[in-house]
Amino acid sequence: MSKHYPQGYLVVLFVTLFCVCLLGIEGWRNWAVRLEELRSMHDRGEELAKLAAQHADGVFLQAQLVLASVADAARYPASGGASAFESTISAIKRRMPGIDSVAVVDTDKGVVTLDADSIALYNDATPPKSALNLSAGLECENPCIRRPVVSPWTGKLVIPMMRRIPATGSGSHRVALVTIDIELFKTFYRSLSIGQEDKIFLNSEDDYTFLSRPSNNALSGRPISNRQVFESYRSEGPVGSILVQSTADGVNRLYSYRRLANFPVFVMVGISRDDLLARWWRDVAWNLGATAALVFAVALVALHFVRQSRLRASAEERTEEALALSGRISGVSAYLESAREEERKRIALEVHDQLGQSLTALKIEAFLLKRPGITPADATRSADEMLDMIDGTIATVRNVSNALRPVALDYGIVAALKWLTTDFTARNRIACAFQHHGEVPLLDEMVATAIFRLAQGALTNIIRHAHARSVRVYWSNEDGTLSMSIIDDGCGFDVDASLEAQSYGLLSMRERARMCGGSLSIKSAPGFGTTVSLIIPSGAF
Numbered sequence: 001m002s003k004h005y006p007q008g009y010l011v012v013l014f015v016t017l018f019c020v021c022l023l024g025i026e027g028w029r030n031w032a033v034r035l036e037e038l039r040s041m042h043d044r045g046e047e048l049a050k051l052a053a054q055h056a057d058g059v060f061l062q063a064q065l066v067l068a069s070v071a072d073a074a075r076y077p078a079s080g081g082a083s084a085f086e087s088t089i090s091a092i093k094r095r096m097p098g099i100d101s102v103a104v105v106d107t108d109k110g111v112v113t114l115d116a117d118s119i120a121l122y123n124d125a126t127p128p129k130s131a132l133n134l135s136a137g138l139e140c141e142n143p144c145i146r147r148p149v150v151s152p153w154t155g156k157l158v159i160p161m162m163r164r165i166p167a168t169g170s171g172s173h174r175v176a177l178v179t180i181d182i183e184l185f186k187t188f189y190r191s192l193s194i195g196q197e198d199k200i201f202l203n204s205e206d207d208y209t210f211l212s213r214p215s216n217n218a219l220s221g222r223p224i225s226n227r228q229v230f231e232s233y234r235s236e237g238p239v240g241s242i243l244v245q246s247t248a249d250g251v252n253r254l255y256s257y258r259r260l261a262n263f264p265v266f267v268m269v270g271i272s273r274d275d276l277l278a279r280w281w282r283d284v285a286w287n288l289g290a291t292a293a294l295v296f297a298v299a300l301v302a303l304h305f306v307r308q309s310r311l312r313a314s315a316e317e318r319t320e321e322a323l324a325l326s327g328r329i330s331g332v333s334a335y336l337e338s339a340r341e342e343e344r345k346r347i348a349l350e351v352h353d354q355l356g357q358s359l360t361a362l363k364i365e366a367f368l369l370k371r372p373g374i375t376p377a378d379a380t381r382s383a384d385e386m387l388d389m390i391d392g393t394i395a396t397v398r399n400v401s402n403a404l405r406p407v408a409l410d411y412g413i414v415a416a417l418k419w420l421t422t423d424f425t426a427r428n429r430i431a432c433a434f435q436h437h438g439e440v441p442l443l444d445e446m447v448a449t450a451i452f453r454l455a456q457g458a459l460t461n462i463i464r465h466a467h468a469r470s471v472r473v474y475w476s477n478e479d480g481t482l483s484m485s486i487i488d489d490g491c492g493f494d495v496d497a498s499l500e501a502q503s504y505g506l507l508s509m510r511e512r513a514r515m516c517g518g519s520l521s522i523k524s525a526p527g528f529g530t531t532v533s534l535i536i537p538s539g540a541f
Contacts, residue, residue, distance in 0.1 A: 045256030148220040189213040197272035438477030466490025480538030
């Protein structure tokens with residue numbers, strides 16, 4: 001079959017070259033599209049500026065109509081007094097969505113007539129006259145727009161529009177006031193399709209900003225931040241554009257500006273050229289990357305046989321590792337079986353030597369009681385000896401039962417560990433202290449038995465190898481995490497060397513830790529004792 005491989009390489013090479021040509025055509029098309037987008041950026045900015053200016057013009061014209069209606073109602077009030085006038089301006093305000101509040105202020109008397117909706121929200125926390133500078137409205141023969149402020153009645157950020165009401169026979173100086181909720185402009189700007197780096201500003205020709213997108217209320221009422229665009233607007237006229245690099249974020253934007261048709265306000269729309277170029281370069285990078293990937297495909301096919309060889313070698317290594325792991329598992333199983341046989345032998349010897357001897361002695365004493373002519377004193381002595389033998393037999397049965405399964409496990413893991421340390425001290429004459437902290441957990445029987453057997457195995461290793469004078473066992477339950485530490489002051493050992501030598505005692509302890517859902521760590525060094533730590537995280541049991 002090897003003779004067919006050159007033909008296969010030619011087919012792969014042909015397909016690769018064909019795909020490279022397709023990617024080249026696609027890259028050229030993307031390049032042309034981006035060039036067209038750069039050329040149309042100016043038109044798009046002008047269109048967005050026109051839309052924003054028309055919207056703002058419409059909102060301010062609505063507010064102007066409300067002012068005119070309120071001024072007429074103030075000049076020619078209907079009968080009914082102040083309550084009727086308040087109802088009139090409330091009805092005018094409700095006909096115009098987007099108007100926040102409507103008021104008429106007598107600057108001489110300091111009297112404010114406010115629409116009913118705003119009265120319901122007014123908390124009398126800020127004097128309206130000082131907050132809105134209503135006396136400035138006496139200068140406005142025609143409607144004039146002021147800097148954005150926080151409304152003292154509704155607490156919203158608003159744009160005040162006011163005008164002087166011609167004096168009537170009373171001669172009082174009065175001002176009609178309309179506040180426009182800035183959220184009305186923000187909602188419209190959010191509906192416009194612009195990029196993340198693009199910006200929209202609504203500014204006054206008196207050199208301050210009404211609002212911006214992205215929304216930044218800190219700019220409202222402050223001087224216009226982009227001075228280059230403002231100077232270009234002043235010098236070039238009501239409609240124009242300029243490319244500016246922002247001093248705040250370093251982004252190059254093409255700003256298109258346009259003045260409102262009926263008010264001294266203009267809109268600035270900045271479209272990020274960097275964002276467009278970034279998308280352009282991402283497309284170019286994608287095309288180059290795809291081309292490189294297809295070229296490398298040829299090399300990958302050429303290295304096919306090498307990969308196959310390496311895969312076969314890797315498979316053989318994994319097979320050897322699996323066989324070694326199987327050997328270790330078999331060794332651990334054999335070790336555990338040997339430990340079980342040794343424990344069975346110990347139990348059998350204990351049953352034969354102690355329990356058997358005790359039962360034999362009881363049988364002899366029972367025959368002695370049947371002797372003819374036995375005196376009461378001899379019978380009493382035999383009965384006492386039998387009672388002592390029965391107590392010993394009960395103790396032997398209890399020891400055998402605890403060796404098979406400690407009864408203390410029925411009372412919880414803490415009680416079982418406490419019994420284990422006490423029994424360890426009594427049997428081996430080695431001081432073994434037990435301390436515990438936290439609540440006693442409710443454990444599954446399999447988990448509790450595995451923890452107990454792990455501790456039992458660690459103490460058995462101390463007896464066999466450590467030559468320790470004292471042992472400390474700590475148990476802790478903190479925030480649901482269980483931990484157990486067994487520390488001895490024995491001779492210690494090289495942990496890594498023992499693991500490399502396939503110490504089945506350590507491997508069996510690790511296996512029991514895995515059964516608990518925890519992790520086991522062993523720290524030791526020759527001459528420095530040994531610390532065995534088991535940690536079972538919350539939720540693992």
